Amino acid sequence: MSLSYRIAYVFLRNLYSYKRFIVPTFLVSLVEPLFYLITFGVGMGAYMGSFGGKPYLHFLVPGVLVSAVMMSSSFECLYGTYIKIVHEKVYDSLIATPVSADEAVAGDIVWASFRGLVSGSLMMAVALAMGVAPASPFRLLLLLVFMIFIGVLFGSLAMIVTSIAPSFDFFSYYTELVVTPMLFFSGVFFPLERFPGWMKTLAEFLPLTHAVRISRAVFTGEPAAGLGWSFAGLIVLAAVVFTISIRMMRKRLIK
Amino acid sequence: MIPLVTAAGLTKKYGDLVAVAGIAFEIHEGECFGFLGPNGAGKTTTVRMIHCVSPVTSGTLTVGGLPAGIDNRALKMMTGVIPQEINLDNDLTVQENLVVFARFFDIGRKEARARIAELLRFVELEAKSGSKISELSTGMKRRLLIARALINRPRLIVADEPTTGLDPQARHLIWQRLRQLKSQGTTLVLTTQYMEEAQQLCDRIVVMYQGKILKEGIPAKLVEDEIGREVVEIRIPPEEDGKVLAELSAFPCTHERVGDTLYFYCRDGHALMRKLIELDLPNTLNRPATLEDVFLKLTGRSLHE
Numbered sequence: 261m262s263l264s265y266r267i268a269y270v271f272l273r274n275l276y277s278y279k280r281f282i283v284p285t286f287l288v289s290l291v292e293p294l295f296y297l298i299t300f301g302v303g304m305g306a307y308m309g310s311f312g313g314k315p316y317l318h319f320l321v322p323g324v325l326v327s328a329v330m331m332s333s334s335f336e337c338l339y340g341t342y343i344k345i346v347h348e349k350v351y352d353s354l355i356a357t358p359v360s361a362d363e364a365v366a367g368d369i370v371w372a373s374f375r376g377l378v379s380g381s382l383m384m385a386v387a388l389a390m391g392v393a394p395a396s397p398f399r400l401l402l403l404l405v406f407m408i409f410i411g412v413l414f415g416s417l418a419m420i421v422t423s424i425a426p427s428f429d430f431f432s433y434y435t436e437l438v439v440t441p442m443l444f445f446s447g448v449f450f451p452l453e454r455f456p457g458w459m460k461t462l463a464e465f466l467p468l469t470h471a472v473r474i475s476r477a478v479f480t481g482e483p484a485a486g487l488g489w490s491f492a493g494l495i496v497l498a499a500v501v502f503t504i505s506i507r508m509m510r511k512r513l514i515k
Numbered sequence: 516m517i518p519l520v521t522a523a524g525l526t527k528k529y530g531d532l533v534a535v536a537g538i539a540f541e542i543h544e545g546e547c548f549g550f551l552g553p554n555g556a557g558k559t560t561t562v563r564m565i566h567c568v569s570p571v572t573s574g575t576l577t578v579g580g581l582p583a584g585i586d587n588r589a590l591k592m593m594t595g596v597i598p599q600e601i602n603l604d605n606d607l608t609v610q611e612n613l614v615v616f617a618r619f620f621d622i623g624r625k626e627a628r629a630r631i632a633e634l635l636r637f638v639e640l641e642a643k644s645g646s647k648i649s650e651l652s653t654g655m656k657r658r659l660l661i662a663r664a665l666i667n668r669p670r671l672i673v674a675d676e677p678t679t680g681l682d683p684q685a686r687h688l689i690w691q692r693l694r695q696l697k698s699q700g701t702t703l704v705l706t707t708q709y710m711e712e713a714q715q716l717c718d719r720i721v722v723m724y725q726g727k728i729l730k731e732g733i734p735a736k737l738v739e740d741e742i743g744r745e746v747v748e749i750r751i752p753p754e755e756d757g758k759v760l761a762e763l764s765a766f767p768c769t770h771e772r773v774g775d776t777l778y779f780y781c782r783d784g785h786a787l788m789r790k791l792i793e794l795d796l797p798n799t800l801n802r803p804a805t806l807e808d809v810f811l812k813l814t815g816r817s818l819h820e
Contacts, residue, residue: 262586266619269615269618269619272615272618273604273607273615273618276606276607276611276614276615277604277606277607280606348602348604348605348606349600349602350602350604352568352598352600352602353596353598353602353603353604353616353663354619355568355585356566356567356568356591356594356596356598357591357616357619357620358588358591358592358619358620358621359619360585360586360588361585514568514569514570514585515529515569
């Protein structure tokens with residue numbers, strides 16, 4: 261792979277472009293958490309009693325934080341990148357400069373992670389306003405760092421899909437058949453313990469399950485079983501999908 | 516003369532399709548070198564290999580003594596690209612397009628600001644620096660592409676059909692700017708389908724067809740060698756060819772029938788023309804031979820689809 265500091269230039273290009281969309285994207289990123297936290301947390305939470313001695317909202321927030329990061333970074337590397345390749349031809353002009361195709365792709369993944377961080381942070385701000393806070397300020401900081409990592413992971417996964425996408429419609433397979441189901445089977449909304457055995461096994465194969473487990477442990481300060489394995493697994497997965505995504509995109513971009 | 520670009524046995528395949536079939540050429544420092552050819556001849560593929568965005572399948576290609584390759588940053592540093600397709604960044608303003616590109620080439624903020632002001636003046640877009648790309652005309656967009664290609668003070672400029680879709684004013688402005696760059700010592704590599712463009716700009720050209728180079732030379736000399744000085748066109752039905760050709764057999768001209776027209780290629784068309792007037796044929800035309808005649812003779816007059 262040919263990666264260097266030039267990744268930052270690609271990030272900078274995206275930042276310039278972002279200026280025009282900053283208001284609508286902030287609005288979307290704010291409305292989404294309100295939707296989740298109010299409908300599920302407050303509305304449904306009223307019927308659910310307490311989870312480990314706390315209101316349901318406290319169970320919900322750490323999971324929704326990482327799902328927001330997943331959603332944002334995935335969409336950025338699906339639709340955002342596809343537009344830049346096929347419609348806007350940004351990649352064509354980029355790879356004719358000293359910026360390599362690998363750096364262009366890595367730059368977009370880092371950018372997607374940043375977009376994820378923005379969504380996650382806004383979600384966190386809403387949660388804080390609703391009185392749900394991490395166990396300590398240090399843990400809040402840890403969560404932000406973790407969001408950046410989760411953004412790179414899901415951005416890279418989405419980038420693999422984009423590398424073989426013939427058209428926009430193709431993304432529906434990934435969002436409807438992978439991303440959305442993952443949201444419901446990863447212990448974001450309900451504890452996994454209540455699922456039947458086969459579903460629990462299935463859940464262990466979903467990266468979001470592990471991300472939620474880590475997020476919840478960091479948020480509440482309550483240790484959970486297998487945290488180390490979850491973390492190690494995610495790191496290996498992120499390294500693998502990042503590498504594959506760059507290889508596959510290079511195939512799409514260099515002809 | 517020192518060659519800046521050297522190709523030998525240069526080949527590019529996409530699967531089974533051979534886009535460039537083992538061509539050889541040399542481009543000298545400071546000249547304008549043109550690739551001519553119909554659609555699909557392999558011109559764009561060739562120049563894409565020169566500016567290192569498309570890998571060479573086989574053969575050798577060196578630029579400034581270095582082998583061309585997609586990871587050759589040193590070559591990309593010294594090359595400016597004016598693409599065929601307008602790929603300006605629509606999310607960014609005119610100024611921002613150049614600012615971002617300057618960063619791609621490691622140009623510092625302060626130097627970039629001065630360079631951008633200078634370039635916007637050069638392409639007469641100073642008044643548009645804050646505009647969105649969608650607010651520019653096609654001619655302005657093409658000029659901005661030139662400014663963008665010059666941001667790194669390139670030693671080599673690759674221009675892939677730089678005036679496609681422009682009105683005559685815009686086209687002439689771009690030609691002037693390209694000639695100006697050449698006079699400053701920049702090497703220009705041009706692909707075009709406009710023969711006038713090649714005649715206006717190029718010191719030497721190659722005519723490509725089906726991935727091969729058919730002819731190489733100085734435009735004016737190619738015209739004279741391949742066609743002669745003059746062309747006489749007679750628009751008559753093909754049935755009358757035999758009769759007319761018998762009358763004209765004494766003249767030292769070659770002829771060709773294409774569609775509804777009989778073409779004569781001559782060193783001097785005057786004598787032939789006088790004979791045609793004597794024969795009282797309607798629809799005759801005597802004109803100087805152009806590069807377009809060479810092009811059509813070499814690549815055929817039928818459609819390339």
